[in-house]
Amino acid sequence: MRIRRRGLVAAILATPCIAGAQSAPPARPIRLIAPFPPGGGVDLTARLLADPLSRELGQTVVVENRGGAGGVIGVEAMSRAAPDGTTLSLTGAGTITAGPHLRALPYDALGLAHITRLVRMPFIVAVRTDLPARTLPEFLDLARRHELRYASGGAGTSQHLTGELFNQMAGLRMLHVPYRGTGPALNDLAARVVDVYFGDPATLALINSGGARAIAVTSPQRWPLLPDAPAVAEGVPGYESENWYGLAAPPGTPPDILRSLHAAVVKVMRDPANVRRFDEAGLHPAVMELDDYAAFLRADSARWEGVVRRGNIRIDG
Incomplete structure (x- = not known):
């Protein structure tokens, strides 16, 4: 049976009991967690993404700000949600690639269902x-x-x-x-x-x-x-530190849902009109394929591990 895709909702099969049928998320709004309070780059990225992603998926995407603990509280909330594609969170170095070297996190940072890097920008x-x-x-x-x-x-x-x-x-x-x-x-x-x-x-x-x-x-x-x-x-030869925000789903998200989300987000972030909006905000689209993004996260983790070790930095709580 060939399914015409209108976002993730259109992937729902009429006969879910058939062996080998694809997983599909419930037909309800997608919760997009911005793990910082309103007013910053993470919040702005989430809000610039929400409307065009809603149109692409055919599902309402609702931004929810859940700040605290340097973004960890919001990402933890996402990690504990049902792995059905209806709860996502923005991520970054502090919550994914640097955080594990600073303190014990309440989730497996690299074990989340990572979708793609969204944007990059300087500090x-x-x-x-x-x-x-x-x-x-x-x-x-x-x-x-x-x-x-x-x-x-x-x-x-x-x-x-x-x-x-x-x-x-x-x-x-x-x-x-x-x-x-x-x-x-x-x-x-x-x-x-x-x-x-x-x-x-x-x-x-x-x-x-x-x-x-x-x-x-x-x-x-x-x-x-x-x-x-x-x-x-x-003034400091060799210095470089670019910021980035990514998108992740709970661990255990079925591969077909992860691929559908990846395809939808990449399409949105490569649309010229959306690229212009993000660029004007200083948030430069920088999406990656799933395998490339996984490799990027591993490399970024190794880099920040060195910075944390040299600085003897540890965060309690």
Whole structure:
């Protein structure tokens, strides 16, 4: 029997008892967990994805923010859901590839049903407006003479580890100040409570409004959205730390559902209109095939394991 695919719902077979029939998710809304509070890059990615993915699947995709523990609470909630394709979560280095080296996680990070990387982007090294450093060399000099405070969206997040990598490679001793998500960290940067923030693209709005200044970006080369901000590598040779967000389903998700979700997400993320929306937000589509994504996750895990070991970093709880 040939099934015309209209998203995952159309894959439901009229005769589910037939041996060898494909698995199919229930015909109900898909819950897309953004494991951080509203106002950051993870939340923005989820919301940019939800509507076009709803149309592609023929099912409503509802974004649910479940912040806490550097994203772990939201990913754990997804991992415990029924493996039927109706609960998904955004993921990142802090919850998948770096997290296992920092603390015991309540899920098997690499054992989740990983669908694809969604986007990649640099971090923005943003500083408070009154910091007495206007250039990257001035910033490095200031940070070597004074213990600056750098904010992140949570202990163990990729923002935290990007700052730690900066410390290690530049010979700095900046003090990490973790927050419960991007929004609170940005608020304290604007209020000059902290000195530096390794920000995701949500930081652009604060920079453009004059609430913070961009000293550098963490990509290997300059970023077109902030052309005047140098790459950190211009002052710290070899430095590179690009952020990424991925998409995962609970462990045990049937392979055919995983493949259907992968195909739908890749189609959405490669649509020119959607590419334009993501690019304008500073979130650059970077989907991967299932096998390539699995290899990427293993390599990223090995990289952050080294950073965590050199920094002797451990997070309790």
